[in-house]
Amino acid sequence: MSLGLDDVVAAETVLSHVDGEAGRLIIRGYDLEDLAGRRSFEAVAAILWEGFATEDREETVRAALGTARLAVYEGLEAKLPFTDGLSPVEALRFLLASLPDSAPTPAHVLVTAAMPVFAAAIARRKAGKGPVPPDATRGQAADLLHMLRGSPAPEDHVRALDAYLVTVVDHGLNASTFAARVVAATRAGMVSSVVAGLCALKGPLHGGAPGPVLDMLDGIGPEEAIPGWLAGALDRGERLMGFGHRVYRVRDPRADVLKAVARTLRRGSDRIRFAEKVEAAALDLLAQRKRSRPLQTNVEFYTALVLEALELRRDLFTPVFAIGRVAGWAAHVLEQEAAGRLIRPQSRYVGPMPRQAA
Ligand code: ACO
DSSP states (O other): OOOOTTOOOOOOSSSSSETTTTTTEETTTTGGGTTTSSSSHHHHHHHHHHBSOOOSSHHHHHHHHHHEEEEEEEEHHHHHGGTTSSOHHHHHHHHTTTTTTSSOOHHHHHHHHHHHHHHHHHHHHHTTTOOOOOTTTTTHHHHHHHHSSSSOOOOOHHHHHHHHHHHOOSSOOOHHHHHHHHHHHHHHHHHHHHHHHHHHHSSSSTOOOOOHHHHHHHHHSSSSGGHHHHHHHHHHTOTTBBBOSSSSSOHHHHHHHHHHHHHHHTTTTTHHHHHHHHHHHHHHHHHHHOOTOOOBHHHOHHHHHHHHHHHHHHHGHHHHHHHHHHHHHHHHHHHHHHHOOOOOOOOOOOOOOOOOOO
């Protein structure tokens, strides 16, 4: 048995399939490349929720999320002071946990709608500003940017964010989805399950990497310093953020989708040229130093460049990841609840045995 359970199949799902050898991600019958940038976040949520929920068409999902964003916003201002002193992802965890598991709004809609409303209000409070109310007529991406900025975002920003949210919407039995399914299997409810998912996403080995990717780009300094800086980090036993993946043995297909989005947003900028040089140098070095393990660019490297171009604060990157992934978590929770089987694996005891009585 592997300690990371790499070799264990712990669920059957119709929702997504990660082919780590071919570098392919299938979301409920569609290749990722046919969804990201082509279908809206609401359309993809509808695809994931079909058969598990009544909100299973793009228009019904869009309308239900818009109404639910307004409902979530009510009473939010009173809760915000309790988030002072917390990081944005901790504040999101707090606000999400404050939602009831039994609410009049269908729970998968409630949690999905809540994420952008909470994340925007948290970011504005950190900047000393009051929250901006949602607009139920917008999609999640456009409304998030509007609630963050206080004014409508340009169309290319909305399209880029929408493509990002679709790119990260679901990804097999990753750590956060597994955590959500374990809690769902106890019948604890949607909100509790999604809080578990968010807690798992917070870690730097999962969804917490893109902020550190930018810290790395900034820390390197001038272009000539790239090889020495990366080699020094590996010499100290550090991991290069944005590289490596538990399942992919080839390139993470999400990295390519987001690289294209980042290039569109930052056409010809020094930042994207620098990042591509760092990527190439890191891949060379990892290939030399870690011969036993193919290490390629993962989703987080270009996530960092897309979200930075959208002028988001670094510590908001993980909450924004959650705004996309929550539709997948919710679908897995609905699927797990339908399966109805408690997840309860075994452990092997390797501790001491009680002493025999003399
Ligand atoms: N930089 C340097 N070395 C690495 C990296 C990296 N990014 N990733 C793995 N390795 C090395 C390990 O040090 C180890 O080397 P060793 O055998 O000489 O000790 C070898 O590759 C295997 O590492 P594991 O820990 O077994 O790989 P695992 O499958 O557990 O790791 C993970 C996957 C956690 C993503 C890892 O690659 C990592 O830490 N990457 C950096 C953080 C990151 O980018 N996280 C985002 C992941 S994407 C997502 O979850 C949304």
